[in-house]
Every structure is written in structure tokens, then in C-alpha cells.
Amino acid sequence: MLCIEVRRRLSCHLDGELSSAAQQEIFAHMTFCTACREDWELLRFGKQLCQSSRQTINPPARFAVSVLQAIRTQKNQRLMLWSHLGAMAERLLPAFAMLIILCLGFLFLTGDPAEVHRAGQDNRDLFIPPEEEVLLIARQIDITTDHVIKTVLEGR
Amino acid sequence: MVVSNDEDRNMIKQSQAGDEVAFESLVRKYQQVVLNLVYHFTGGRADMTEDVAQKVFIKLYLSLPKFKVNRPFFPWLYRITANQCYDELRKIKRNRVLTFTELRADDHAAQDRLMNMHRLPPENGEHERLAQLLAKLMDTLPKQYRTALVLRDIEELPYEEIGAVFRCSVQAARLKVFRARLQMRRALRKLLKPVDADQMAECGTEGAGEKIYALYRG
Ligand SMILES: [Zn+2]
Numbered sequence: 001m002l003c004i005e006v007r008r009r010l011s012c013h014l015d016g017e018l019s020s021a022a023q024q025e026i027f028a029h030m031t032f033c034t035a036c037r038e039d040w041e042l043l044r045f046g047k048q049l050c051q052s053s054r055q056t057i058n059p060p061a062r063f064a065v066s067v068l069q070a071i072r073t074q075k076n077q078r079l080m081l082w083s084h085l086g087a088m089a090e091r092l093l094p095a096f097a098m099l100i101i102l103c104l105g106f107l108f109l110t111g112d113p114a115e116v117h118r119a120g121q122d123n124r125d126l127f128i129p130p131e132e133e134v135l136l137i138a139r140q141i142d143i144t145t146d147h148v149i150k151t152v153l154e155g156r
Numbered sequence: 157m158v159v160s161n162d163e164d165r166n167m168i169k170q171s172q173a174g175d176e177v178a179f180e181s182l183v184r185k186y187q188q189v190v191l192n193l194v195y196h197f198t199g200g201r202a203d204m205t206e207d208v209a210q211k212v213f214i215k216l217y218l219s220l221p222k223f224k225v226n227r228p229f230f231p232w233l234y235r236i237t238a239n240q241c242y243d244e245l246r247k248i249k250r251n252r253v254l255t256f257t258e259l260r261a262d263d264h265a266a267q268d269r270l271m272n273m274h275r276l277p278p279e280n281g282e283h284e285r286l287a288q289l290l291a292k293l294m295d296t297l298p299k300q301y302r303t304a305l306v307l308r309d310i311e312e313l314p315y316e317e318i319g320a321v322f323r324c325s326v327q328a329a330r331l332k333v334f335r336a337r338l339q340m341r342r343a344l345r346k347l348l349k350p351v352d353a354d355q356m357a358e359c360g361t362e363g364a365g366e367k368i369y370a371l372y373r374g
Contacts, residue, residue, distance in 0.1 A: 011334040039341065046340040049290045050309035052283065053200055057191040060206065064183040067213045068176060074214060 001025045006036045010043055164229050172220050179220075183213050189230075190237055196310045197241035197303070199291030204244065212240045231320040238303050238321075289347075296343045301336035308333045 006029050012018050013026060030037040060066075167185070170178030190212050195205045215236055223232060294302050300322070307313045307321060319329035 011330075011337055014337070042341045042344050043337055046293075046337060046344055047309050049286055049293070050305060053196070053287045053290045054310050055192065055195055055200070057188070057195050057202075057205055059187040059191055063187050063191075063206070063209075064180050067183050067210050068180055070210055071176075071179075071214055071217050 001029050003029075003033060003036055006030070006033070007039060010036075010040055013040075014043055014047055165225050168220065168223065168225055168229065171217070172223070172225075179217060186233060187213075190233070193234065193237045193306075193311070194241055196306045197238055198245060199294050200287045201291075208240060208244050211244075212237050215240060228320060231317070231323070234307070234321045238299075242299055293340060293343045293347065297336065297339055300332060301339050304329075304332040304336040305340060308336075 006026055009018060009022065009026060013023065018026070026040075030040060164182070164185075167178045167182045171182060187209070191205055191209045194208045194212065195202065198204060198208065216233065219236070223229075294305070297305070303321070304318065307318045308315075313321075315326045315329045315333070318333065319326045322329055322332065324332075
């Protein structure tokens with residue numbers, strides 16, 4: 001048997017699920033292969049550690065009663081929480097109503113949002129391209145377009 | 157292993173309908189199982205066993221409405237128990253880290269409290285030392301491998317039942333236990349200094365754990 005085959009079967013061997021022939025083969029292999037033997041001993045030690053830690057914990061006499069008490073306490077706490085939340089909601093109701101009225105009032109005062117949008121579009125129409133602006137200023141201070149072109153654009 | 161039967165189903169149905177007496181009977185039937193499981197899942201932390209077991213039953217009570225009575229009860233109970241235990245262990249770890257980082261150098265009282273929380277009993281027998289070694293090894297394993305080892309090598313459940321707890325096939329359960337054992341072996345090898353396999357083999361089966369551990373410790 002090869003090492004890889006032995007190692008694959010060690011877990012089954014630990015569970016005592018191998019046939020006696022397979023066990024014999026594994027033992028025969030481990031008499032000369034120290035690596036597999038060490039693997040086996042460590043696996044066995046791990047299992048023994050688990051087994052040695054096994055404990056039976058006896059339930060305290062009033063365990064079930066104390067569980068039910070804890071459940072009742074939790075239930076009461078939940079009920080209390082809900083009633084607190086209810087009371088808080090009742091107290092906050094006028095403030096909440098005021099807030100809604102204020103919001104509606106604000107929307108009413110600022111007007112129709114569609115109108116605001118249209119106004120935005122109008123503003124965009126008011127934008128003047130820079131070259132036209134130069135000509136406008138030139139006209140205001142009575143300079144001809146040719147003059148502007150000559151002095152500003154051709155650098156005279 | 158406690159097998160779910162008609163008696164369980166009746167108790168669960170009645171508990172779902174709000175019958176506290178029925179739920180108390182359910183607690184009485186499974187309290188021993190849950191206490192043992194909690195003790196083993198938490199790595200033998202006896203001081204927290206009862207508290208955590210109580211939380212398990214509270215969680216069980218709160219999730220009963222979701223439970224389908226025609227399904228087996230014990231795998232569900234085992235899952236709730238395992239999850240609760242890992243939640244508690246995580247809380248302990250987080251609290252420990254927080255306490256250490258938040259601790260001021262001049263707060264001697266807090267330092268003493270912290271040290272006492274994790275102090276081992278003054279006179280540890282070999283059994284306690286082995287239990288501590290196991291707890292240390294278990295802490296290095298991922299949750300599902302830890303669960304697999306507790307169910308197979310401590311609780312000694314058959315693979316069919318381990319599969320039911322993990323909601324997987326028997327073959328997959330075998331594979332999980334196999335991998336868990338390999339991880340445990342790797343952790344053991346890392347933790348203990350190497351000992352000659354011949355010496356280990358000489359330890360035989362009776363009390364071999366203690367003997368091998370003694371060899372490792374030199
Ligand atoms: Zn080999």
C-alpha cells in the first residue's frame with residue numbers, strides 16, 4: 001500500500017470502520033514508514049484529546065424554570081419597548097404634523113417646480129458668446145467692428 | 157442522541173400555540189443535550205455553559221413559529237446551539253481585544269479584573285491541561301471543522317446525523333470530519349515539538365493521550 005492510500009484511510013481506521021485485512025495492510029506499512037506512523041499517532045492523539053474532554057453537565061434543578069422566566073422577562077421587555085415607542089409616537093405626532101405643514105408651505109411659496117425648470121432654460125438663452133460680447137462693448141464705446149478686428153484680433 | 161418523535165412534535169405544536177407548559181417539557185427533555193453541547197462547543201468553558209444554554213432555549217422559543225413540525229427537530233436544535241456558542245465565543249474575543257486596547261496603563265484595578273477573567277485554576281490537573289490544549293487547538297479551526305469534530309469525536313454522532321446537522325450527504329459529512337481531523341493534526345504538529353513516532357506508538361491506547369502529551373512537553 002502506498003503512503004497516499006494509507007493516509008486516505010487513516011480517518012476510517014480511526015472510526016474503526018476498516019476491514020481487518022485493510023487494517024493489517026496499514027499496520028504492515030507503518031512498521032517501516034515513520035511518516036505515516038507519525039500521522040496516525042497524531043490523528044489518534046487528536047481523537048483521544050476530544051474523548052478525554054467529554055463531560056456530562058448535569059442541568060441545575062431549576063434550569064427549565066429559569067429559562068421560562070427569562071423568556072417571560074424578554075417578552076415583557078418587548079411589550080414595554082413597543083408601548084414606549086407607541087407613547088413616543090403619540091407625543092411626536094403634533095411635531096410631525098407641523099413639520100409636514102412647514103414642508104408643504106415651503107413648496108407652495110417656492111412655486112411650481114416646472115416653472116423653475118423653465119426659468120432655468122430661459123436663463124440659458126440669456127448667455128452671450130464671448131466674441132459677441134466684445135462686439136457689443138465695442139458698439140457701446142463707438143468702435144467699428146473692423147477696428148476691433150484690427151486692434152484686438154490682429155494685434156495692432 | 158435524542159431522536160425526535162411524536163412526543164416532540166406534540167410538544168413543539170403546543171409550544172407554537174403558546175403553551176408554556178409544553179415548552180417547559182421540551183426544555184426538560186433537551187436541557188442535558190444542550191448543556192453538554194454548549195460545554196463542548198465552547199471548548200469546556202464551564203463558567204458560561206449555563207448562560208449560553210439558556211440563550212439557546214430563548215432563541216429556540218423565539219424561532220419556534222418558523223419551525224416546520226414535520227422536519228426532524230434535533231439537527232435544528234444542534235444548529236441553533238452551535239451558532240449561539242460561536243456568537244458567544246466571538247463576543248468574548250472581541251471584548252478581550254477591546255479591553256486590552258482600551259486599558260489605560262495606570263488603571264491597575266481594571267488590569268487585575270482583566271487578568272482574573274482569564275486566569276487558570278491555581279492547581280491544574282493533567283485532565284485540565286489536556287482540556288486547555290484541546291480548547292487552544294479548536295480555536296485554530298474554522299467553525300464547520302470545529303463543529304464536525306465536536307459532533308463526531310466528542311458527541312460520537314453517526315455520520316448520518318452529522319449530515320443532518322450540516323444539511324449535507326453522509327459522504328460530505330465524512331469528508332468534513334476527515335478534513336477537520338487533518339487540520340487538527342496540522343495544528344497539533346505546529347503546537348507540539350516533534351516526537352519520535354516509535355515513542356508515540358509505545359504509548360499504546362490506554363491513556364495514550366496523556367503519555368504522548370508528556371513526551372511532547374519533554
Ligand atoms: Zn507511508
